[in-house]
Amino acid sequence: MKHFFLFVSLFFLSQVALGQEKAVENTRPKVGLVLSGGGAKGLAHIGVLKVIDSLGIKVDYIGGTSMGAVVGGLYASGYTANQLDSIFSKIDVDALLQDYTPRESKSFYEKRNDEIYALTLPFNNFKLGLPSGLSKGLYNFNLMSRLTQHVSDVRDFDKLPIPFLCIATDVETGEQIVLDEGILAQAIIASGALPTLYSPVEINGRLLIDGGVVNNYPIEELKNRGIDFIIGIDVQDGLKNREQLKDVTAVLSQINNFSMIEKMEGKRSLTNIYIKPDIKGFSVVSFDKGQEIIKKGNEKANEFIKELLPLRNIDERPTTFKVIKNDSIFIRDITFNKLENFTRAYVLGKLKIKRNTKIPMTQIEKGISNLNATQNFSAISYSFEKTQSGERLALNLKENKSNTFLKFGIHYDDLYKSGALINYTHKKLIAKNDVASLDVILGDNFRYNFDYYIDNGFYWSFGFNSKFNSFNRNIATDFANGIIFTDLGINSVNIDFTDITNQAYVQTIFAQKFSFGAGLEFKYLNIKSETLENSTPIFDKSNYLSAFGYLKYDSFNQKYFPKKGWSFSGDLKTFLYSSDYTNLFERFSIARADAGIVFEPIKRTTIKLQTEGGFAIGERTISFFDFVLGGYGFVSVNNIKPFMGYDFLSLAGDSYVKGTITADYEIYKKHHINFTANFANVGNRIFEHTEDWLSKPKYTGYGIGYGMESIIGPLEIKHSWSPETKDHHTWFSVGFWF
DSSP, rough: OOOHHHHHHHHHHHHHHHHHHHHHHHHOOOOOEEEOOOOOGHHHHHHHHHHHTTBBBBBEEEEEEEEEHHHHHHTTTTTTTTHHHHHOOOHHHHHHHTTTTOGGGSSSHHHHHHTTTTTEEEEETEEEEEOOOBBOOOOHHHHHHHHHHGGGGBBBBGGGGSEEEEEEEETTTOOEEEEEOOOOHHHHHHHHHOOBBBBOOEEETTEEEGGGGGSSHHHHHTTTTOOOEEEEEEHHHHHHHHOTTTTTHHHHHHHHHHHHHHHHHHHHHTEEEOOOOOOTTTTTTTTGGGHHHHHHHHHHHHHHHHHHHHGGSSOSOOOOOOOOOEEEEEEEEEEEEOOOOOOOOHHHHHHTSSSSEEEHHHHHHHHHHHHHHOOOEEEEEEEEEEHHHHHEEEEEEEEEEEOOOEEEEOOOOOOOTTEEEEEEEESSSSTTTEEEEEEEEEEEEEEEEEEEOOTTSOOOOEEEEEEEEEEEEEOOOOOTTTTTHHHHOOOOOEEEEEEEEEEEEEEEEEEEEEEEEEEEEEEEEEOOOOOOOOOHHHHHEEEEEEEEEEEEEEEEEEESOOOOOEEEEEEEEEEEEEOTTOOOOOOOOEEEEEEEEEEOOOOTTTEEEEEEEEEEESOOOOOGGGGEEOOOOOOOTTEEEEEEEOOOTEEEEEEEEEEEEEEEEEEEEEEEEEEEEEEEEESSSSSGGGEEEEEESSSSEEEEEEEEEETTEEEEEEEEEEETOOOOOEEEEESSSO
């Protein structure tokens, strides 16, 4: 009996203790985390979260706005503060703030568009518009989609590892929108769509912008959801004085802060632990100072250790996820909304993604960038939907309402001299997926270039091109193997060069990287000299019909001052017919190839290696299509090529081989000094004898220069010389080459 009473007593006491333990557990407050907006200053949230993680504090709910939504949403999805620190330390700051599209995502046509025009304006109903100046934020969306891939199937944010909500603003009504369901990446981006920097994000028919416009510190929303204890991190600015209001972002921030500062008095009183890092001197775009800002947040949070310690929990945080760079997804299907101006083949061709294939997220991002590069869509978003046998990639594409544009550019070089470029571009002129573009170049030498292209993606695309080129120049070749110069006892002649070329071609994508095409060309060539009226004033005045094929690839990250990538271009052209002004025509062919690679061995220093060559095939060729080398700063026409150390059109032959090495050092952002060495063998049929093209280069040249990247294109000065001739040449080039 005594043992029985002892057992009962122990059982009773254990139940009392257990009840007390449960009571303690039940009295633990639900901890909420409120993260304010503040652009780059919001990186201070990460510093505070590092302290929260180190103390083992379990967060029950997160509410954030703008940058607070970005950091809070990723933290809620399972990332630790240390992982977030690592992620944001590797972000491309320029891409974050601009509508960045990698150059390799663009077709050859799109590359050309971005690399000759300094200004593009919408032109609808004969009225000029203004560029929106807004980024679609696609880099940000791709980044958030990749980072939240592990929770891509979660549509209720309460079911994330940590429940989460964020705030956006309906730009049409000014209404506050609480985002607590849907696609996490899209909600985060909408909450941070800062006016003047990013375009509004459409969700459920509403156009949403930065939530900081209406509620930059969403504490009430957490209180309404039963959160007892609030840790608030506030990275908002106070009011600035006139000396601090020096740019548009500062002024806009000040306007927004008027109402926010007034509201913060009440919000602060509801906050149990209020942490406001000292981030004076940083702006909303100071992403390049991210580590300093994170440190400021960490320092401030350490001042609240005593207040935070009672919230410690022996339980670990919910499951965390490692940052996976190349996580692959099996794409079962691809769907998108109905489009008015573009076909399914066009969209899939740009994506370069096929159904029933496993591909890395990076390839999906490249596909989305390809679509963005077309500039045919004003908004692009996507999500993943689970199916029984993989994921469905669901795209939401909003077509650009503007389909007509006026574009402008300027250029100067020592061959074509000054030129002002006016372009008229019209999309959907005749058929879906098409674009028509006319360049007119006014200046010392009139030129034009007309393109019409129907882009069918993976399928065969069709195009037509017509261009007119002309220039006047003293040159050191007579297009007759030196016979005219010898007869007249001269070593140069002034020529008028005119070329009209019309091409019809088909093109497709080969191996998802190369552009492969073939077509027919009709050319009119007129080369004459007013200084040779007593002998042979006209060198050629003939029409030529030819067939051609080509293969191209270009992954340089930029055209003029690349830092990485490689390129290849090869073509074969067979001349089939000529009106034969000189009575010398026989069918012949010309083969050409050009390959280059760029790499950055040390920071800010790049090395570019390039090799090229070409040769004629046939018993008799037309010397007017010989390879002619010399000069710098111009766009090639026919086989006229740049070569440092020699004046324009100085070295000629029906075959050549050339190698170039360029070392470029970026002395500070967008300012370069560079050194170039090029070597060549040029002559007639040099490939028939190994010693003619593999021997020591017969022609060498060197150049040193300065270049600056500007809004109108590169501004360059080059000084070059050749040890063979002892001649020195200084060339200027202004603006994009066209």
